[in-house]
Amino acid sequence: MADASAARTRAVFEFKSATLPLIAVILKTSDLEVLAEALDAQLADSPDFFEQEPVVIDLSQLPEEDPADAGQLLDFTALRGLLARHQTQPVAVRGGSDAQNAAARAAGLSVTAMPVAPVPRPAPAPAEAPAPAPEAPQIVREVPVPANGTLVIDKPLRSGQQVYARGGDVIVTALVSYGAEVIADGNVHVYAPLRGKAIAGARGDTSARIFTTCMEAQLVAIAGIYRTAEVALPAEIAGKPARISLDGKKIVMEPIL
Missing domain, CATH: 2.160.20.70 (Pectate Lyase C-like)
Structure with missing residues (x-):
């Protein structure tokens, strides 16, 4: 009986590695109000562009936090809700500090180290600076x-x-x-x-x-x-x-x- 039960279990499921298309949202501010304004402006013309696609939140370009402000971490629960409002499904974070990773896990996100290939970016030409606007991710x-x-x-x-x-x-x-x-x-x-x-x-x-x-x-x-x-x-x-x-x-x- 035990052998038959084990055989059925093996046939029911299988774990395999998979390569999946993912969107990375590279944050450049931890101010969620600024982020919300920038996302609303950027995605206003295509509210259903992402169609519930999985998202990795990249924290590598956030300003470094002062150790004295360790309690002022990103509110990952609120961040998940903000991104979900734009038809994405946040599933993980990458590029964060130990404290950020712990806070992300507490909010139900996993932590990954998925790499991003380098992309050549030329230096912008000198020009008169426009009025400052919220920096979009x-x-x-x-x-x-x-x-x-x-x-x-x-x-x-x-x-x-x-x-x-x-x-x-x-x-x-x-x-x-x-x-x-x-x-x-x-x-x-x-x-x-x-x-x-x-x-x-x-x-x-x-x-x-x-x-x-x-x-x-x-x-x-x-x-x-x-x-x-x-x-x-x-x-x-x-x-x-x-x-x-x-x-x-x-x-x-x-x-x-």
Whole structure:
């Protein structure tokens, strides 16, 4: 009887490791009122963008806390509610201190050390500073794909949103707005207006390419070499289908005829 019971138990379930697409919300402030205002502003046009997707809360860019203020930790229960209000499901934190991790666990979150691949970011051009506004969290849709695989995104990417196809190519069939980022370790294809940033070869693949049916990009980069909109696009490229590649240390943009 015991052997039969054990056999049934083994057949009922099985534990296996799994690689799942996750969104990382990278916090840059611990002030939940400021965070709520910034999230409301950033996601106002797409309230159902995330559709109850799981979220990892990244604490690595929060200002360091004064040990004397150890009691002034993030209210993780309130933070979970705030993120859930925007159709996400917070499941874990990463990049926090021991005290933050303990507080997160007490609020029902797990602690993970999932890595984020480095993404090249050019220094911003000098400009007159606009009026200060709440600093929105960086919302990263980080999706691992099989080697030489392809990730397909069929929803518009709004300002402040970032999609990173780790380990393969990415195809976007909707608008990439100004201030949004689409990143891939392989090639980037945008079959719609590309107005934000497109970064191919994020881990150093110099053979990666960027393709778009409407070139209006704020920035394009391949393997860390980039070109910004500060340099005007040639007439045969601007607003038209284009292919972007790397020739040594130079970005090359060509029309697709």
